[in-house]
Amino acid sequence: MKISVIGCGYLGAVHAACMATLGHDVVGVDVDAGRVAELTAGRAPFYEPGLPDLLAEAGATGRITFTTDVMAAADAAVHFLCVGTPQRADSYAADLTYVDAAFRSLLPHLGPEALVAGKSTVPVGTADRLAAELSGVRPDAALVWNPEFLREGFAVQDTLRPDRLVYGVPDDDARGRAVDLLDEVYATPIAEGTPRLVTDRPTAELVKVAANSFLATKISFINAMAELCEVAGGDVTQLADAIGLDERIGRRFLNAGLGFGGGCLPKDIRAFMARAEELHADPAVGFLREVDSINLRRRERMVDLTVGVLDGRPLAGARIAVLGAAFKPDSDDVRDSPALDVAERLHARSARVVVTDPQAVANARRKAPHLRYADSVEEAVDGVDAVLVLTEWREYRDLDPGKLFGLVAAPRVVDGRNALDADTWRAAGWVYRALGRP
Ligand code: UDX
Numbered sequence: 001m002k003i004s005v006i007g008c009g010y011l012g013a014v015h016a017a018c019m020a021t022l023g024h025d026v027v028g029v030d031v032d033a034g035r036v037a038e039l040t041a042g043r044a045p046f047y048e049p050g051l052p053d054l055l056a057e058a059g060a061t062g063r064i065t066f067t068t069d070v071m072a073a074a075d076a077a078v079h080f081l082c083v084g085t086p087q088r089a090d091s092y093a094a095d096l097t098y099v100d101a102a103f104r105s106l107l108p109h110l111g112p113e114a115l116v117a118g119k120s121t122v123p124v125g126t127a128d129r130l131a132a133e134l135s136g137v138r139p140d141a142a143l144v145w146n147p148e149f150l151r152e153g154f155a156v157q158d159t160l161r162p163d164r165l166v167y168g169v170p171d172d173d174a175r176g177r178a179v180d181l182l183d184e185v186y187a188t189p190i191a192e193g194t195p196r197l198v199t200d201r202p203t204a205e206l207v208k209v210a211a212n213s214f215l216a217t218k219i220s221f222i223n224a225m226a227e228l229c230e231v232a233g234g235d236v237t238q239l240a241d242a243i244g245l246d247e248r249i250g251r252r253f254l255n256a257g258l259g260f261g262g263g264c265l266p267k268d269i270r271a272f273m274a275r276a277e278e279l280h281a282d283p284a285v286g287f288l289r290e291v292d293s294i295n296l297r298r299r300e301r302m303v304d305l306t307v308g309v310l311d312g313r314p315l316a317g318a319r320i321a322v323l324g325a326a327f328k329p330d331s332d333d334v335r336d337s338p339a340l341d342v343a344e345r346l347h348a349r350s351a352r353v354v355v356t357d358p359q360a361v362a363n364a365r366r367k368a369p370h371l372r373y374a375d376s377v378e379e380a381v382d383g384v385d386a387v388l389v390l391t392e393w394r395e396y397r398d399l400d401p402g403k404l405f406g407l408v409a410a411p412r413v414v415d416g417r418n419a420l421d422a423d424t425w426r427a428a429g430w431v432y433r434a435l436g437r438p
Contacts, residue, residue, distance in 0.1 A: 001184055004029060004073030005080045006102045008039055008066060010046060010155070010263070010333075011119060011148055012082030016066075017051060018159040019080075020058035022188050028066040029073055039066040047332035047359045050156040074109040078181055080146075081106075081118045085271070086263075092270035094123055103130055110138050115181045117146045121208050121268055123275035127168060127201040142174035145201050146182060147208035152262065153330030162189060165196040168204020212268040213288060218253040219260050220294040226256040226436025227297070236436030237418050256436045257417040258302060258338040258390060259295040261327035266292070266336045301435060302342045302388070302416050303349070309386050309412045309433050316350035319409065321380040324391025324416075326360035334363045339390035342416065347371055356380040358393050378407060386412040392419035401428035 001024045005016040008030040016028040016039075030036050035045050042059045044051040058064035065072070073079060083098035099120055106116065116134065118127055122145075131143040145168035150158035165186055169178045179198055183190060190196060199207070226236040236256040244251025260266065269288045276285045307315050327337040334340050340355070347353045347370065355364060356374040365373055374380035377396070381387050381404055389396050397419050405411050405428055413425055415434040425432045 001025070001078065002027070002076045003078050003080065003185065004076035004106075005082055006070070006073065006106060007081065007083030007098070007120070008032075008035055009082070009084055010048075010152070011084075011150070012080070013039060013044065013046075013055075014048065014051060014150060014155040014159055015080060015082055015119065015148070016064060017054040017058055018156060019185070020061075020064040021054050021160065022185075024063070024185065026058070026064045027072050027076065028064065029068070029070050030066065031068060033068050036066045036068050047330075048155050049153065049330060054156060070105045071109055073106065075111055076114070077111075078115045078117055078185055079106055079110070081116065081120055082148075083120055084263075085120050085122055085267075087267040087270055091274060093274035094121075094267070094271035096122065096126065099126065099130075103133070107134070107137050110141050112140055113177070114138070114141045115178055116141065116143045117182065118143070119146055119148045121147065121212075121264070121271075122205055123271060124202050124205040124209070124279075125275075127205055131170060131201070142170055142178045143201075144169050144178050144182065145204040147204055149208070149211060152333055153328070160189065161192070162194055165189065165194055166204050166207050167196065167198045168201040168207075169198060171200060209268055209272045212265050213272055213285070213291075215253055216260055216265045216269050216295070217287070217291050219255075219265075220291040222254045222256045223259055223298055223436070224294050227294075227301075229436045229438075230301075233438050234436075235438060255418065257298070257392075257419075258342065258435070259298040261336040261338045261341075262331075262333060263335040266295070298435065299338055299341050299345065302390075302414070303345050305414050305433050305435065306346065306351075306386060306388060309414055309431060311412075311431075313385060315346070317352065318386065319352045319384040320346055320354070321374075321377075321384040321387045321408075322346075322353055322355045323357075323377060323380065323387065323389045323396050324360075324393060325355050325357035325364035326391050326393075329391055329393040332357075332359040332363055334360050334367050337364075337391075339416070340364055340368055342388070342390055343371055344368055354380045354384070357391065358395060360391075377404070381407050383407075383409045385410050386414060388414045388416060389419055390416040392417040396420075401425045401430055405429055 008028045020026045085094040088095040127145040229236040240254040322343045324339040411430040
């Protein structure tokens with residue numbers, strides 16, 4: 001099948017490459033000529049394990065092309081809208097400029113009985129609004145919402161072997177054809193047993209934000225318990241293990257620490273609150289305000305722990321190594337990164353901060369050029385008064401505290417992700433502190 005992917009950012013580039021891997025002929029369209037050139041050369045414009053291989057394979061077989069010209073999408077049977085929906089500068093609401101622009105640029109080029117499938121995370125009601133616009137221009141075309149649940153770092157796996165497929169389809173004559181076309185697109189995952197749910201469009205839009213809200217709530221719940229552990233002398237990691245063994249709760253997404261960041265969870269819960277307010281249903285998601293503030297409080301608590309570990313030495317002028325800049329491991333993404341935010345807070349209080357990260361230094365440097373960066377852990381920790389582990393990369397979990405001991409000015413470590421083995425670090429002579437633990 002010929003498929004177009006409009007918007008080749010994170011979601012679109014992965015989706016385009018995965019569609020080609022499933023055997024479809026794919027054209028990826030993006031307004032950014034630089035990104036199109038990178039993708040055409042088989043290079044992923046961001047760090048994502050497995051993506052460069054897929055791009056190379058698809059490029060070699062000729063099943064994928066990238067262009068800035070939306071005309072090239074004209075004869076595709078299915079058009080996936082994969083543009084970003086960032087938080088607006090002036091409010092919590094989602095900025096739909098890119099969705100609307102991509103949709104309108106596509107409209108005049110749609111072929112007979114084309115299917116437009118939205119993938120971007122949008123406020124509920126967006127799909128029905130676009131469908132109304134579509135029916136005025138191309139009554140034979142149909143519009144569905146088909147949300148994506150991919151995690152950075154696992155994006156290829158999550159796209160090729162998703163937990164579930166959700167089709168939000170129209171309730172008119174176009175419904176059957178829309179379902180059949182999507183089934184044809186996803187024939188391989190469906191054949192391999194992926195559950196598929198067919199819903200109306202608003203439900204499909206809500207599924208995505210509800211899932212992300214639930215995940216954010218789970219993280220803030222355990223971080224709220226961490227706050228209690230801190231004042232009562234408990235250990236949140238043991239608490240998470242114990243409650244997580246209840247199958248109804250589950251241990252996943254109960255890792256207490258610096259909290260959630262990235263390009264999805266923070267902006268999605270805020271956009272959900274803004275949309276609920278527009279619909280006069282804000283009390284239904286009022287709890288998300290609390291989820292957001294618990295999450296942000298962890299960052300300031302991390303600063304407090306750092307001050308505490310310095311044991312009387314003033315934070316101003318103290319040398320601090322920050323290990324981690326990405327919002328989570330296996331990613332070079334620094335959007336709303338808790339790690340980078342803590343580094344900035346320390347810098348704002350005149351600490352001499354040096355940041356390192358296995359993948360995210362270039363992006364961090366662009367976002368926070370006033371901070372100092374190091375290319376390795378050894379360089380970052382050289383002569384510092386405290387080491388902060390703020391993103392739980394495998395290489396940081398596996399650090400040898402004995403080896404680092406000789407490099408620092410004072411062996412003090414603050415574990416912002418409960419990622420290190422406290423006993424090993426203490427046995428090697430370090431003062432160890434962590435969020436939510438005695
Ligand atoms: C998330 C959703 O998981 C995904 O389904 C959706 O499509 C997009 O948003 P992603 O942003 O890639 O994916 O990251 P995720 O792995 O969910 O982590 C989000 C944040 O939560 C990270 O900052 C991570 O460090 C933090 N987190 C996660 C915790 O603090 N504790 C946990 O137990 C789990």
